Amino acid sequence: MRRRMAATRMTRPEVARDLDLLRRALDRPGEATSDFDLNPDLPLPAGHALRPAGVLAAFTPGPAGLELILTRRSAALRHHPGQIAFPGGKQDPGDATVIDAALREAEEEVGLPRGAARILGTLPPHRTVTGFHVTPVVGWVPAPFAELAEPDEVDEIFRVPFAFVTDPANFRVEARSWNGTRRHYYVAPRGPWYIWGATARMLRGLAERVASCR
Template identity: 65%
Template sequence: MSDPFAPVLAALARPGRPSSDYDLNPDVVLPEGRKLRPAGVLVALEEHEAGLRLWLTKRSSHLRHHPGQIAFPGGKVESGDPSAAMAALREAREEIALPPENVEILGTLDPHETVTGFLVTPVIARVARPFVPQAEPGEVEEIFTVPFAHVANPAHFRIEKRRWRGTWRSYYVAPFGPYYIWGATARILRALSDRMAP
């Protein structure tokens, strides 16, 4: 049987380029010398009989920033984190109870700049064995998986727009069932899907 992770590893071996929340909004002028805070997110893939599944979270609706949005486990790099990858693993343990020793890091994508001032390193990883997810109280409202094949296909993405801070902002979306995957999460997945294309 073929290795379901082989296309992912092939994609990681292809050249990519940095992305940002501003990619679809070329009129935005970013300030020179802006300070970006490093962060890491875990793009965790697990093998199932029907194919790879991607772990995602729905943020609590009570949070101050990005309430109710679909997100990867992850967060800012803290002083005790030796790298963005280690920050992603730490946050995944905290947010969804994924043990770091159950994770094999396959590689990283180019960093993604967010409108909130973070430079996010997407860490692509394999979940080695099944685990029992547990949501971090107060921060994570739901933990779920989607078929990786859905977000690995560029055809499943579309561009939408909405008003943000007085102007129209365009962004990628890749909805799946009741889950509206958009913003930075969708843009990072789109970057990966572009590299998955043969």
């Protein structure tokens, strides 16, 4: 029964439409992004080796098409508490690739079994001000799974419609003071969730590619 239900969700016209659009967007060329994109006067750190990391942009079937799995980081974390993020993290010595890192972290943070996601491709890497070289890994999760938030890292697991995160009109630029300077960044607020920073920048890159396929 579960397999039949998953197959039905896969073949629903709305889901098939979004999957086709997503696959075509991943075939389009794209440029690497950075937290420095909107801040050309912000000096790049010198002599600092970037640490590789992988995040998983996992899309699942929803009532009106695909939905993206996102998390709200624990408010108790030292770094980026309460921020909206993809499941993911730095590449550990046991991870053969950044894709492996993204899948491992998704299993740890949201309970997604490693074999549940079908990898569709990757987006261009994103450089963060915290020194990470992040590769967004795009995955398709056709079947439901038992979500389990890692309590030390994740306060909430939620989903956002594909149509929202792939519409460039939903992204805008805001600014705040950071280390004595005025830092600009992308935001894409959705209901109670304030998507911003690196997560919003990577999603905007995807939105631009999807828009070019419509």
